[in-house]
Amino acid sequence: NAGVTQTPKFQVLKTGQSMTLQCAQDMNHNSMYWYRQDPGMGLRLIYYSASEGTTDKGEVPNGYNVSRLNKREFSLRLESAAPSQTSVYFCASRGTGGVAGNTIYFGEGSWLTVV
Amino acid sequence: AQTVTQSQPEMSVQEAETVTLSCTYDTSESDYYLFWYKQPPSRQMILVIRQEAYKQQNATENRFSVNFQKAAKSFSLKISDSQLGDAAMYFCANRGRGGSEKLVFGKGTKLTVNP
Numbered sequence: 001n002a003g004v005t006q007t008p009k010f011q012v013l014k015t016g017q018s019m020t021l022q023c024a025q026d027m028n029h030n031s032m033y034w035y036r037q038d039p040g041m042g043l044r045l046i047y048y049s050a051s052e053g054t055t056d057k058g059e060v061p062n063g064y065n066v067s068r069l070n071k072r073e074f075s076l077r078l079e080s081a082a083p084s085q086t087s088v089y090f091c092a093s094r095g096t097g098g099v100a101g102n103t104i105y106f107g108e109g110s111w112l113t114v115v
Numbered sequence: 116a117q118t119v120t121q122s123q124p125e126m127s128v129q130e131a132e133t134v135t136l137s138c139t140y141d142t143s144e145s146d147y148y149l150f151w152y153k154q155p156p157s158r159q160m161i162l163v164i165r166q167e168a169y170k171q172q173n174a175t176e177n178r179f180s181v182n183f184q185k186a187a188k189s190f191s192l193k194i195s196d197s198q199l200g201d202a203a204m205y206f207c208a209n210r211g212r213g214g215s216e217k218l219v220f221g222k223g224t225k226l227t228v229n230p
Contacts, residue, residue, distance in 0.1 A: 031216045040124070042206060042222035050216040058217065088158070094218075104150075104218065106160040 003027070006091050006107035013081045013114045021076040021110050023091030029105075031094040032074035033058075034066060036087040037109075043090065049074055081114045088112070117142045119209050121221035128197045129229050135182075136192045136224045138207030146212040149183065149190045154204040154223070163205070166190065168212070194226075202228045 004025045013019055025032065030051045035043040035058075045058030049068040063085060065077045074093075078085055091107040118141045128134035140149065151163040166174045166183050173181050178198075182191045194201055204225050210218040 033216075033218060035220075040222065042121075043220040045217065045219060048216050048218070056217070059219065090160070092160075092218075094216075103162060104152075104160070109158050 004091055004093055004105050004107040006089075006110050008110060009108065010111045011113070013078075013112065015082060015114060017081050018077065018079050019081065019112075020078075021089055021091070021112075022073070023075060023107060024073045025093040025105065026072065027093060027095060027105065028071065029093040029095050030071070032068065033092040033094075033104075034064075034074065034076045035090045035092065036060065036085075037090060038087050046076065046089075078112075083114045086112060086114045117144075117209060117211070117217060117219045119207050119219050119221035121207055121224050123224045124222070125225045125227070127227040127229060128194070130197055130199060132197055133193060133195045134197055134226065136194075136205050136207075136226070138190045138192070138221060140188050140190060140207070140209045142188075142209055142211065144211035148210045148212055149181075150208040150210070151179070151181070151190075151192045152206045152208060152220075153201075154206060156203075160206075164192065197228050199228050199230060202226055 007022045033048045034046040044060045047066040049055045052071045067075045089110045120139045147168045149166045153161045153163050164176045178195045180193045204223045206223045207221040
């Protein structure tokens, strides 16, 4: 099925470890996003990418890096995980123009626990 | 700054009744979109309704409608004839138009539908 695919779905990390969350979309979308969702905080934007090769900081970028090497993929990296980064992470993408331009497609989420 | 505020952490409604969820926003963009998303327990984000700021007519989608007050920067969601399947978290969101890709969400409102 077409859509946004995130991996892994679940991950437990120890404090200080690094990991990369992968995200891929097969809808030829230009825009991609990474959010984290915490109880009572809603969805907070970490980074976003308007097109291949470009990235911008969102509301809560500290402690994260991103990479948009091609149009399909947008990865999120935690260089040195901290317990405060325990969260559910969502990747999303958006098309351009008309109805597609207003529709955001979300992945199913990645549950990350840092102990 | 681009912010979205949902002042009602939780709301409840009786089945078949009407409920209104509140949202206010702030943006420096001269033109923008506003959205309401639904997130059921499965965590998948579902677009409920969208409004283009330059359109004065309020958007409607079946039982869902909005009250868009541009001067007051208010964007409330009205759900008519509430159904048990409407129970979910509802998020208000804002995105600039014409280049800006930053999509910002509110903290959400948890809607309970009582039989």
